[in-house]
Amino acid sequence: MAESGIRLDGLSVDFDGRFRLNDIDWALDAGQHWLLLGANGAGKSALAAVLAGHGDRLGGSLSGLPERVAIVSFEAQAELIAAERRKDDADILDVISEGTPAREMIFTDDRDAALAAELCTMFGLEPLLDRAFRKLSTGETRKLMLARALSSRPQLLILDEPFDGLDAAAQAQLLSHLHALAETTQMVLVLNRMVEAPAFITDVCWVSDGSLHACIKKDDEAWAELAQLMHLKTSDLELPPPDPVDRLPSLDPDKALVHLSKATVRYGDTVIFEDIDWTIRPGEHWQLTGPNGSGKTALLSLITGDHPQCYVNDINVFGYQRGNGESIWEIKRFIGYVSTALQWEYRVGTNLRNVIVSGFHDSIGLYTKYTDEQGRIADAWLEVLGMSDRATQPFTSLSYGDQRLLLIARAMVKHPPLLVLDEPCLGLDDMNRQLVIALIERICAGGETTVLYVNHHSVDRINGIEKMLALGSVEAA
Numbered sequence: 001m002a003e004s005g006i007r008l009d010g011l012s013v014d015f016d017g018r019f020r021l022n023d024i025d026w027a028l029d030a031g032q033h034w035l036l037l038g039a040n041g042a043g044k045s046a047l048a049a050v051l052a053g054h055g056d057r058l059g060g061s062l063s064g065l066p067e068r069v070a071i072v073s074f075e076a077q078a079e080l081i082a083a084e085r086r087k088d089d090a091d092i093l094d095v096i097s098e099g100t101p102a103r104e105m106i107f108t109d110d111r112d113a114a115l116a117a118e119l120c121t122m123f124g125l126e127p128l129l130d131r132a133f134r135k136l137s138t139g140e141t142r143k144l145m146l147a148r149a150l151s152s153r154p155q156l157l158i159l160d161e162p163f164d165g166l167d168a169a170a171q172a173q174l175l176s177h178l179h180a181l182a183e184t185t186q187m188v189l190v191l192n193r194m195v196e197a198p199a200f201i202t203d204v205c206w207v208s209d210g211s212l213h214a215c216i217k218k219d220d221e222a223w224a225e226l227a228q229l230m231h232l233k234t235s236d237l238e239l240p241p242p243d244p245v246d247r248l249p250s251l252d253p254d255k256a257l258v259h260l261s262k263a264t265v266r267y268g269d270t271v272i273f274e275d276i277d278w279t280i281r282p283g284e285h286w287q288l289t290g291p292n293g294s295g296k297t298a299l300l301s302l303i304t305g306d307h308p309q310c311y312v313n314d315i316n317v318f319g320y321q322r323g324n325g326e327s328i329w330e331i332k333r334f335i336g337y338v339s340t341a342l343q344w345e346y347r348v349g350t351n352l353r354n355v356i357v358s359g360f361h362d363s364i365g366l367y368t369k370y371t372d373e374q375g376r377i378a379d380a381w382l383e384v385l386g387m388s389d390r391a392t393q394p395f396t397s398l399s400y401g402d403q404r405l406l407l408i409a410r411a412m413v414k415h416p417p418l419l420v421l422d423e424p425c426l427g428l429d430d431m432n433r434q435l436v437i438a439l440i441e442r443i444c445a446g447g448e449t450t451v452l453y454v455n456h457h458s459v460d461r462i463n464g465i466e467k468m469l470a471l472g473s474v475e476a477a
């Protein structure tokens with residue numbers, strides 16, 4: 001391996017038009033052992049496969065790969081099976097081929113025969129060596145793949161879900177072997193379960209949507225945040241239900257939640273925006289974007305009723321026509337709202353459970369006794385967030401990102417028809433940003449609440465949000 005290590009610089013790779021990795025910047029230095037994490041379909045297996053020479057390079061560069069690279073993955077396993085089938089198709093003999101014996105696939109000239117024999121003994125493959133490869137079980141095939149890869153004495157070993165399909169004894173044997181191998185061989189592992197991460201792992205990458213979103217040291221404080229992200233992205237938890245006793249009134253599902261006609265905000269001769277027609281229907285998730293000063297917050301405040309010009313505009317919200325004597329609180333009870341300003345205001349010394357329960361009362365802090373059911377719902381939200389063990393911890397002791405997550409849960413606890421997230425990722429580092437986005441995506445998938453997501457960048461999309469309104473720059477009239 002080159003002294004500079006392995007480098008991926010702006011690398012984009014296509015996999016038969018089915019998946020694409022985009023602009024990957026990644027440095028694998030000597031002595032590092034990497035763990036790739038991410039939800040299903042995120043691209044972690046594709047990224048591992050690139051290191052083994054797979055995929056069609058579209059741009060960028062890949063340098064520093066060693067001469068001997070070995071990979072064990074379900075895709076590589078499928079390729080071996082497909083190759084065996086092609087041999088059958090090409091066979092012009094009148095006899096039915098039994099396929100290649102396992103022995104011939106392990107004991108080849110480019111592998112260490114003594115090590116291969118040792119691995120066959122370790123994995124219990126010796127009785128199977130004369131059996132055709134394609135007649136092996138899934139677990140047996142995985143053991144054969146591992147014996148092939150390890151006996152090639154690779155300089156870089158790539159293992160994609162190496163423990164899947166192995167019995168408990170084989171898992172323990174493999175783990176012990178890998179620990180010894182880590183002293184001389186660089187490894188990249190792909191895992192869906194963080195608890196399986198070997199102790200020798202030094203660095204971790206989070207992969208999402210074909211891109212790298214976080215690379216951290218395993219002993220970094222962000223490791224706990226990454227565990228929380230895995231919990232949000234990969235667990236099967238559902239969003240907790242609303243309070244069955246104190247539910248919001250039902251809205252007509254056939255009517256728009258919000259309808260603005262020719263909405264305009266101006267201050268003297270300065271026009272912030274004008275003639276905006278916008279309809280938000282139940283189940284339509286929107287992204288509102290635009291540069292500073294384009295009027296995003298002003299447009300939101302027309303909807304919430306906090307802007308003084310909302311009564312000189314044609315606005316219908318949740319069936320209420322602005323200016324017809326409705327109470328502002330009749331509107332606000334149907335809206336969950338999260339912003340950086342709210343986080344600044346929420347500085348009361350209360351615990352995490354109470355913060356979520358306060359969402360039932362739209363209060364900053366909790367000043368009334370909550371019901372047992374509300375407490376159970378709050379605890380269920382803490383479980384979704386991966387914070388169950390911190391229910392009684394003070395809110396002010398949380399990281400900035402965890403505070404934002406908790407305030408989103410507080411806004412969602414009543415299952416409002418409309419959840420407004422005003423720059424929810426503002427001020428967050430990349431890991432906390434991914435946590436917030438994961439929670440928003442889960443809410444979008446829940447189907448009950450329409451999400452209005454406000455940010456600066458139109459390219460900063462969230463899965464589940466399909467509609468976008470982009471405001472332009474401020475111009476003096």
